[in-house]
Amino acid sequence: MIVAGARPNFMKVAPILRALGRGDAPWRPVLVHTGQHYDAHMSDVFFRDLGIREPDVHLGVGSGRHGEQTARILTEFEALLCATEPRPAGVVVVGDVNSTVACALAAVKLGIPVAHVEAGLRSFDRAMPEEINRVVTDHIADLLLVSEPAGEDNLAREGIAAERVHYVGNVMIDSLVAELSRARALDMPAKLGIAPGGYVAVTLHRPSNVDHGDRLAALIDLILEVAASAPVVFPIHPRTRQALSTFGLTDRLSGARGVIACEPMGYREILGVMAEAALVITDSGGVQEETTYLGVPCLTLRPNTERPVTTTHGTNVVTGDDLSRARDLALTTLAGKRPMTSRTIRGWDGHAAGRIADHLIATWA
Secondary structure (H helix, E strand, O other): OEEEOOHHHHHHHHHHHHHHOOOOOOOOOOEEEOOOOOOOOOOHHHHHHOOOOOOOEEOOOOOOOHHHHHHHHHHHHHHHHHHOOOOOOOEEEEOOOHHHHHHHHHHHHOOOOEEEEEEOOOOOOOOOHHHHHHHHHHHHOOEEEEOOHHHHHHHHHOOOOHHHEEEOOOHHHHHHHHHHHHHHHOOHHHHHOOOOOOOEEEEOOOHHHHOOHHHHHHHHHHHHHHHOOOOEEEEOOHHHHHHHHHOOOHHHHOOOOOEEEEOOOOHHHHHHHHHOOOEEEEOOHHHHHHHHHHOOOEEEOOOOOOOOHHHHOOOEEEOOOOHHHHHHHHHHHHOOOOOOOOOOOOOOOOOHHHHHHHHHHHHHO
């Protein structure tokens, strides 16, 4: 069983499903969608763009507080496992969302082995719900499949046995490599009426940025300042859109000069936008990885990152909470005064899913 629950998961399960569909895989992969993300913009369009087949099972858990949502996923997934005959050979969970930890916990309590794809990532910030999910999942999983060099060091430091840990590289880059030519063919800058290489893309969704009125208002100020120098493409996450409404900030973006505020985009659309951007400003972990592979400058509006290789080998700068620093870095980048170089990262090559499949087959078959 391969579990997907939320938007960041879909780019990771697509190549894994393809890899497990090859001739030497000894099982039939069963895709379970927990329904943690259920909005069409956050789920359906990704299945379509990435060529993911219809889920074999859709749990339909929906949204809710962290404890409430995690409990619903755990309950529903445990019932599914108990009703499945024969029992699954194993459960594959990806990333760090509530579905990841809930399904891993349900499986291990039933004695079903668990593989965690993207194991070992650490922000060292326990205020992030994702950090709790990562740590718990890594310590109960049987097979830990690591995406970046720091992951191996983190797991070793936490005392996890080396034989459970395997470096496979970044499976999300598999999806990027597979879809990049189609994403570029969409010619998103032309559709948006802007020049390739002459605009900024922004994505914001983390609670620490959008759930507090003062912080969100300051971020809107930052976007408007950047927009005075270059057009800003801002696909608005449902959580962010709700926060803008709650805090009375929607009108500040509506019709703002230089800001293209729009609905969330599909995978190919947002990839096509990022690939031609002069700069990406984000609080997303995945976007840090994608911009690094694309060689596009990235500013991460967080005090930390669980993907440090994007700052040491990639194009990412973590700006912390200092938005004046973020503004200065953005304007310097747009002026061409902050050249970006990126180095090759081991396993970020479009073939991570094949290595994942190899380890699953070798371990569970």
